[in-house]
Amino acid sequence: MKAGADMKIAGKTVCVFVLLTITKVTRTVGNNSVSATVGSSSVLTCPTRSNIAMVTWKISPKDGGPCTLGYRADQNKTDRTNCSSSMNWKDIPDRDPTLEIRQVGIAHEGNYTCEVVAPEGNFHETYHLTVLVPPRLTLYCDDHGNPVCKAAAGKPAAQISWVLESNSTRSEEGHDNGTVTVLRKFTAYSTNVSNATCIMSHPSGNQSKSIACHLSRTKSFFLYVFIILFFLSIITFMAVVYYFKPHSDRLCHKNKPPATAPTDSPQDDTMEVEPYTTYVQKENVIYNSVSDLTVGQNLPQGLLPAT
Incomplete structure (x- = not known):
């Protein structure tokens, strides 16, 4: 019994030693x-x-x-x-x-x-x-005078927020190399936005930029002028079309060829007869003159007609 107990103790000791050796x-x-x-x-x-x-x-x-x-x-x-x-x-x-x-x-x-x-x-x-990958932060004003904050090609995607959050829209675009471009547009309640501040948070570092946006008066003026000219051109075009439509119908009626073939008028017959009549009259005058001359030559000298 004692030998068996000693064997068990020795086996446990070996196991503990092996485990400690493996751990080491x-x-x-x-x-x-x-x-x-x-x-x-x-x-x-x-x-x-x-x-x-x-x-x-x-x-x-x-x-x-x-x-x-x-x-x-x-x-x-x-x-x-x-x-x-x-x-x-x-x-x-x-x-x-x-x-x-x-x-x-x-x-x-x-x-x-x-x-x-x-x-x-x-x-x-x-x-x-x-x-x-640190994103490239840019801040600009769009055509409507709204500030736009853009964190381009960052990894991971940057977090963008505005100091005075009113109303904004966020969009993302992923790239093949694993970077992400984040764009957030600030929508203000008025035309002019004074000192809008964009904050970008990223593991590589945080950044912030500010900008004041307003819709340019020059752009507004040209926009109004363009709208007015556009409507005036439409009205002028419609007026020209309305004016020329009845006149074009009249011109078409005037230039329309006669329906029946032309007939010879009496005047044309007269013009054809007159040359023959004139020719006959001239022949008669010549004949009468020759006859008078011949008769005069055959008459006695005292019977010649007086000239």
């Missing part, structure tokens, strides 16, 4: 969320231990394939697999296995895990990197 050999230091602004540099630290045997960074970006950075102390050798040149060791890996990302871009967003092998055991550190 493999440790997860933490899972952290970090953020970096696009264009800046980001540094991800790794558990520092003396007499490091091996260090490995396993990187799984949100877009693209995974990559690894490794170091082996026994060979004093580093290697790289599918990692861009913007990611590298900050210092000598056996002294400081920190990873540095230069010129952070949207493509760098993802999970980063560091594994360290040392005499004390294996250690892991995991980060989730979020890349922030």
Whole structure:
């Protein structure tokens, strides 16, 4: 009985020792969320231990394939697999296995895990990197004199509000690279808006701008003139159409050709006969003159007619 009890105690001791050994050999230091602004540099630290045997960074970006950075102390050798040149060791890996990302871009967003092998055991550190893109804040007045606040191409989407909130409309537009443009239009109750202030909230930083909007008198004047000329042109056109419509009917009646074929008039017959009559009369005069001359020549000298 005593031997059996001793065996049970020894078994429990071995189990506890094994569990403690496993806990010591493999440790997860933490899972952290970090953020970096696009264009800046980001540094991800790794558990520092003396007499490091091996260090490995396993990187799984949100877009693209995974990559690894490794170091082996026994060979004093580093290697790289599918990692861009913007990611590298900050210092000598056996002294400081920190990873540095230069010129952070949207493509760098993802999970980063560091594994360290040392005499004390294996250690892991995991980060989730979020890349922030500061939006470009602009403030302007639209054609109706309403202030418009625009936060362009931000990641994540910016939050926009007005200091004196009256009535506003919000719209968003997403882009292929994950950024979002937010636009909020302030609708005032009057034509003139004095000192409207827009506030933009974003993880990369907050901004605010103010503007005074009013509808230009010049624009109003030209708008009224355009409306008046438009209506006058319509009235003039209708008047011209109304005036020329009856006159066009009369012109059509005047130019209409006669329905029956023309007939010869008596005057035309007279004009055709007169040349013949004139010719006959001239022939008669000539004949009478010749007859008189002939008769005169045959008469005695004393019987010639007096001239």
